[in-house]
Amino acid sequence: MRWQAFSDPVQDGQRHFRQVLAAMAEPGTLHDAAAPAVPEDAAIAPALWATLLSLCDLDTSLWIAPGLEAGGLADAVTFHTGCRLASAPDEADFALVTPGVLAGPGRDSTPAFAEGSDAYPDRGSTLLVVLDTLAEGGHWRLAGPGIPDSRDLDVGEATPLMTRLAANQVRFPRGLDAILGCGERLVAIPRSTRIEASVSATPEEDRACTSQ
Amino acid sequence: MNGYNFAYLDEQTKRMIRRGLLKAVAIPGYQVPFGGREMPMPYGWGTGGMQLTASILGQDDVLKVIDQGADDTTNAVSIRAFFERVAGVDTTTATTEADVIQTRHRIPETPLAAGQILVFQVPIPEPLRFIEPSEEETRVMHALEEYGVMHVKLYEDIARHGHIATTYAYPVKVDGRYVADPSPIPKFDNPKLHMSDALMLFGAGREKRLYAIPPHTRVESLDFEDHPFEVQEWGESCALCGARDSFLDEVITDDQGGRMFVCSDTDYCQRRQEEVA
Numbered sequence: 001m002r003w004q005a006f007s008d009p010v011q012d013g014q015r016h017f018r019q020v021l022a023a024m025a026e027p028g029t030l031h032d033a034a035a036p037a038v039p040e041d042a043a044i045a046p047a048l049w050a051t052l053l054s055l056c057d058l059d060t061s062l063w064i065a066p067g068l069e070a071g072g073l074a075d076a077v078t079f080h081t082g083c084r085l086a087s088a089p090d091e092a093d094f095a096l097v098t099p100g101v102l103a104g105p106g107r108d109s110t111p112a113f114a115e116g117s118d119a120y121p122d123r124g125s126t127l128l129v130v131l132d133t134l135a136e137g138g139h140w141r142l143a144g145p146g147i148p149d150s151r152d153l154d155v156g157e158a159t160p161l162m163t164r165l166a167a168n169q170v171r172f173p174r175g176l177d178a179i180l181g182c183g184e185r186l187v188a189i190p191r192s193t194r195i196e197a198s199v200s201a202t203p204e205e206d207r208a209c210t211s212q
Numbered sequence: 213m214n215g216y217n218f219a220y221l222d223e224q225t226k227r228m229i230r231r232g233l234l235k236a237v238a239i240p241g242y243q244v245p246f247g248g249r250e251m252p253m254p255y256g257w258g259t260g261g262m263q264l265t266a267s268i269l270g271q272d273d274v275l276k277v278i279d280q281g282a283d284d285t286t287n288a289v290s291i292r293a294f295f296e297r298v299a300g301v302d303t304t305t306a307t308t309e310a311d312v313i314q315t316r317h318r319i320p321e322t323p324l325a326a327g328q329i330l331v332f333q334v335p336i337p338e339p340l341r342f343i344e345p346s347e348e349e350t351r352v353m354h355a356l357e358e359y360g361v362m363h364v365k366l367y368e369d370i371a372r373h374g375h376i377a378t379t380y381a382y383p384v385k386v387d388g389r390y391v392a393d394p395s396p397i398p399k400f401d402n403p404k405l406h407m408s409d410a411l412m413l414f415g416a417g418r419e420k421r422l423y424a425i426p427p428h429t430r431v432e433s434l435d436f437e438d439h440p441f442e443v444q445e446w447g448e449s450c451a452l453c454g455a456r457d458s459f460l461d462e463v464i465t466d467d468q469g470g471r472m473f474v475c476s477d478t479d480y481c482q483r484r485q486e487e488v489a
Contacts, residue, residue: 025411025426118355122235145429177238190238
């Protein structure tokens with residue numbers, strides 16, 4: 001099977017963007033993307049593939065973490081969107097990663113991403129994170145703009161990711177914005193979100209989005 | 213659609229604006245530069261708002277456009293007709309039925325609902341511009357959170373008039389960080405920015421800046437402890453619907469000094485009149 005594009009690039013691209021916008025405006029809310037199919041050996045979620053299709057073009061650069069090119073993603077994304085592939089993570093507008101990549105084998109080898117400057121914080125990268133679990137509840141508590149009181153999010157084994165995003169708070173307005181994808185499901189955590197590990201961690205059944 | 217791409221702008225421009233909007237939402241109140249395009253009308257008529265609307269609009273959206281609260285004024289009628297023609301979307305005048313509301317200088321009286329998007333037309337996005345004309349300087353001031361001069365301006369108002377005389381485009385602080393210009397809405401509307409259920413996007417076409425206030429976000433109007441922020445009040449009620457809680461326009465009715473006060477939000481006023489009838 002091949003990487004599918006949007007069947008209607010204009011309308012489908014707009015629809016997907018609005019979901020990402022809603023996700024970014026209300027961090028921690030779940031959104032189900034009507035995403036085109038990805039090959040069976042692909043390492044990335046359809047939700048993130050749709051995000052690449054709707055946001056990338058020849059003005060953007062993408063860094064793909066090692067291991068995530070499976071299924072010929074690099075060729076597919078350049079063919080469908082025309083975006084450039086960045087050789088280093090800090091040169092990319094978008095970076096496809098897993099929580100494991102953010103942990104890195106050693107502390108010093110954790111990839112550095114562009115976080116923008118105090119004058120131009122918008123030049124920071126957007127992380128597109130491939131997750132195995134993405135659900136409400138869980139032991140990460142989100143607060144801040146877009147969240148009435150607080151929201152709990154379950155991201156599975158993704159402590160390096162949440163630690164990295166929680167560190168945004170001390171650098172604000174510089175920082176990394178993240179779009180998390182698991183299957184067709186999508187959640188965004190912008191840099192304005194305050195993250196802490198909540199104590200009431202209750203494991204829930206049927207939390208893996210791929211189980212549906 | 214008559215030789216236009218859907219919603220007038222080409223897809224690459226829309227994607228550029230969409231990426232900018234995501235950054236704007238992620239950094240509430242920060243002005244994101246974008247490559248503004250020429251629109252088929254002059255700057256100052258809402259080209260910034262139109263570019264944002266064109267970038268977010270889908271074929272299933274229902275669009276409402278208001279100008280100073282009214283659905284039936286020139287700017288509102290033209291922009292509504294423009295999107296009917298280039299996007300083929302349904303339009304409405306009812307605040308509750310709209311998915312996207314483009315506005316010039318008002319926030320509707322009817323509280324906005326979750327999922328609605330309000331797009332503001334902004335003439336001058338930089339709240340510090342009248343104090344510091346240099347873009348380079350104001351950018352550094354935002355970076356360093358150096359906003360003392362804004363309070364000096366408000367203080368000068370108090371020194372001269374005895375009260376803060378700024379009545380529109382009243383500066384706000386978004387989520388305790390960025391000072392932003394809420395566009396020239398009357399300060400009467402400022403409290404509606406705070407913890408709104410709807411997403412608010414701001415577009416300035418000539419200055420090529422866009423910024424956002426996400427829903428459920430703290431928005432404080434700048435003030436002093438001994439001169440707290442206050443909104444204006446009218447001794448009158450609306451001559452058409454009797455509303456006392458809405459923003460009123462003064463209308464001169466003759467050359468004998470006759471005048472009346474009516475709601476600036478025409479949809480709100482009409483709905484109240486229908487309820488009474």
